[in-house]
Amino acid sequence: MGALELKSISKSFGSTEVIKAVDLKVEDGEFCVFVGPSGCGKSTLLRIIAGLEDATDGDILLDGKRVNDVAPAKRELAMVFQTYALYPHLTVRDNMALALKQAGKPRAEITASTDKAAAMLELGPLLDRRPAELSGGQRQRVAIGRAIVRTPKLFLFDEPLSNLDAALRVATRIEIARLHRDLKATMIYVTHDQVEAMTLADRIVVLRSGRVEQVGTPMELYNNPANTFVAGFIGSPQMNFLDAASLGFAPGQVGVRPEHLTISREDGEIAAEVSHVEKLGGETLVYARHPQHGLLTVRLFGEHEYAVSEQVHLTLLLDRIFQFDTEGQRRH
Amino acid sequence: MSARMSTGRTVAAHAVLLTYTLIALFPVFVIVINSFKSRKAIFADPLALPLPGNFDLIGYQTVMKQGDFFLYFQNSLIVTAASLFFVLLFGAMAAFALSEYRFRGNTLMGLYLALGIMIPIRLGTVAILEIMVASGLVNTLTALILVYTAQGLPLAVFILSEFMKSVSNDLKNAGRIDGLSEYRIFFSLVLPLVRPAMATVAVFTMIPIWNDLWFPLILAPSEEVKTVTLGAQVFIGQFVTNWNAVLAALSLAIVPVLVLYLIFSRQLIRGITAGAVK
Ligand SMILES: Nc1ncnc2c1ncn2[C@@H]1O[C@H](COP(=O)(O)OP(=O)(O)OP(=O)(O)O)[C@@H](O)[C@H]1O
Ligand SMILES: [Mg+2]
Numbered sequence: 001m002g003a004l005e006l007k008s009i010s011k012s013f014g015s016t017e018v019i020k021a022v023d024l025k026v027e028d029g030e031f032c033v034f035v036g037p038s039g040c041g042k043s044t045l046l047r048i049i050a051g052l053e054d055a056t057d058g059d060i061l062l063d064g065k066r067v068n069d070v071a072p073a074k075r076e077l078a079m080v081f082q083t084y085a086l087y088p089h090l091t092v093r094d095n096m097a098l099a100l101k102q103a104g105k106p107r108a109e110i111t112a113s114t115d116k117a118a119a120m121l122e123l124g125p126l127l128d129r130r131p132a133e134l135s136g137g138q139r140q141r142v143a144i145g146r147a148i149v150r151t152p153k154l155f156l157f158d159e160p161l162s163n164l165d166a167a168l169r170v171a172t173r174i175e176i177a178r179l180h181r182d183l184k185a186t187m188i189y190v191t192h193d194q195v196e197a198m199t200l201a202d203r204i205v206v207l208r209s210g211r212v213e214q215v216g217t218p219m220e221l222y223n224n225p226a227n228t229f230v231a232g233f234i235g236s237p238q239m240n241f242l243d244a245a246s247l248g249f250a251p252g253q254v255g256v257r258p259e260h261l262t263i264s265r266e267d268g269e270i271a272a273e274v275s276h277v278e279k280l281g282g283e284t285l286v287y288a289r290h291p292q293h294g295l296l297t298v299r300l301f302g303e304h305e306y307a308v309s310e311q312v313h314l315t316l317l318l319d320r321i322f323q324f325d326t327e328g329q330r331r332h
Numbered sequence: 333m334s335a336r337m338s339t340g341r342t343v344a345a346h347a348v349l350l351t352y353t354l355i356a357l358f359p360v361f362v363i364v365i366n367s368f369k370s371r372k373a374i375f376a377d378p379l380a381l382p383l384p385g386n387f388d389l390i391g392y393q394t395v396m397k398q399g400d401f402f403l404y405f406q407n408s409l410i411v412t413a414a415s416l417f418f419v420l421l422f423g424a425m426a427a428f429a430l431s432e433y434r435f436r437g438n439t440l441m442g443l444y445l446a447l448g449i450m451i452p453i454r455l456g457t458v459a460i461l462e463i464m465v466a467s468g469l470v471n472t473l474t475a476l477i478l479v480y481t482a483q484g485l486p487l488a489v490f491i492l493s494e495f496m497k498s499v500s501n502d503l504k505n506a507g508r509i510d511g512l513s514e515y516r517i518f519f520s521l522v523l524p525l526v527r528p529a530m531a532t533v534a535v536f537t538m539i540p541i542w543n544d545l546w547f548p549l550i551l552a553p554s555e556e557v558k559t560v561t562l563g564a565q566v567f568i569g570q571f572v573t574n575w576n577a578v579l580a581a582l583s584l585a586i587v588p589v590l591v592l593y594l595i596f597s598r599q600l601i602r603g604i605t606a607g608a609v610k
Contacts, residue, residue, distance in 0.1 A: 047505070050505070050509060052505045052508060052509070071508075071511075072505075072508045072509045073508065073509060073510065073511030073512075074511075077509070078509065079505070079506070079509050081502035081505070081506060082502065083500055083502045083503075084502075085500060085502035085503045085505070085506040086506075087503070087506075087507075087520075087521065088524070088525070089520070089524055098510050098512075099509070099510035099511060102510055102511035102512060103511060146506075146510075
């Protein structure tokens with residue numbers, strides 16, 4: 001009871017086409033994450049699903065029913081916004097209760113649902129405060145609470161954690177994962193954050209300038225990227241791209257992840273000069289420059305000492321490389 | 333702009349502002365003190381304070397006796413308040429539509445509505461008078477309210493639409509998903525957030541309406557619909573002017589605007605300090 005299907009959805013603002021014939025199926029209960037560079041149309045697509053924006057072309061189906069002309073409030077979905085968007089004049093309790101009141105639910109039911117959501121998110125002591133009296137993390141929890149209260153079929157999250165600090169982000173991320181397990185609702189989640197995408201998603205949808213580049217589980221995208229864009233976008237630090245011809249492969253590019261390069265002072269395939277070293281405690285990132293391949297990143301576990309300007313040799317793990325043709329498409 | 337601003341600059345800023353305040357308040361001050369003096373004292377020494385000796389309430393007595401000043405006050409208040417209400421209501425609604433909805437001719441419509449800022453409505457006096465005569469509205473307060481609403485709308489739409497563009501889209505969208513109607517979104521989400529701008533518009537709109545002499549003189553000169561400014565004119569004659577009465581009437585006319593201004597400026601400050609979206 002929360003399956004979503006998009007059939008060749010397009011959206012233009014004036015003459016600029018922002019979403020280009022997107023087809024997508026999200027199964028009931030699935031956690032689907034949209035990722036893509038800034039301005040690629042993630043928020044626009046989410047707003048189209050919510051009904052806040054009309055698609056120029058195509059159909060939106062919820063549970064098999066076409067909902068193009070259904071008002072947002074009638075689509076049985078809830079949305080959590082990046083800026084929280086709490087009603088400044090209402091208390092936390094009223095913020096959460098508003099949608100149910102609008103839907104004309106009996107008062108007892110409204111109180112029961114708000115109390116349940118408040119308990120779930122530990123908002124109990126804050127119920128009578130106004131948004132201005134809450135911290136950023138608390139506001140975000142209220143925003144999530146407001147979404148839960150409606151028991152929607154479909155949750156839409158638009159970068160809900162990007163205004164939180166790192167520690168809160170981890171805590172809230174875990175909270176959202178737990179909610180998804182408990183509520184078993186379909187969730188669509190937009191993020192810039194690699195870790196959020198990889199850890200939360202059942203499936204990731206990679207978007208580029210309004211087109212779907214690839215859809216798959218996090219591990220499918222990591223192990224089997226369809227093209228250089230997806231390969232470069234999934235995984236952090238970014239995949240290295242080397243000139244294929246000079247390594248003896250068919251023309252195009254060879255991609256290798258930083259964790260699949262080995263480094264040695266004595267010998268190896270590619271001689272390069274260390275240009276920067278980042279020590280993160282658990283791992284060390286070595287950036288080495290090669291005249292032809294550019295800056296290459298090597299990821300090493302544990303602490304390692306490399307000096308800037310030192311000469312090193314890098315070797316590719318041949319069973320972990322990806323070959324791309326001159327168009328950037330994967331060679332099989 | 334913080335406490336770290338150097339003392340020198342603070343003093344300089346205050347000096348400039350105080351000087352400006354003095355210059356701006358001086359005419360008002362002169363009017364008020366002279367309204368409490370006898371006619372002779374006004375001309376003998378206009379800057380002297382009303383002391384026992386030259387103190388005289390003759391101006392106020394004349395005002396109370398002659399003409400129906402309470403009625404004039406009431407008329408002025410009705411006209412100003414009603415015009416203000418319509419300017420704010422329709423101005424805010426038009427501004428919301430212009431800033432919120434994408435439709436063909438949106439920009440053009442905005443420009444058209446803002447055009448009135450540059451073209452004085454008095455240029456159309458003859459046509460307005462003809463319309464009012466044709467529709468039988470001459471010598472009614474309705475005529476004045478209609479004209480002043482038209483006069484105040486361009487600036488209101490212009491200022492408010494700029495402010496409404498800055499209201500978070502997410503907030504409005506959250507309202508839509510929760511099932512609020514566009515009217516509820518406008519009245520309960522957007523309007524409270526643009527309250528400072530509304531107060532600014534209210535002040536800018538109110539003063540010219542209250543002070544206007546032109547349209548009352550042309551559209552509503554009869555006794556029962558006279559406004560205060562027009563009423564005070566009876567004391568200004570071609571040959572003799574009853575200065576006591578004129579000054580007293582003007583002093584009294586200041587009070588209601590002052591009260592309205594205080595109300596709006598409090599709104600202004602409250603609006604600025606209230607917590608907004610984030
Ligand atoms: N109301 C609008 N009018 C015109 N263009 C718009 C409008 N809204 C969005 N766009 C354009 O549509 C494109 C996609 O915007 P969108 O907000 O969906 O990007 P996004 O993927 O969410 O980016 P981000 O990650 O920065 O949030 C952008 O190029 C943007 O300029
Ligand atoms: Mg976005």
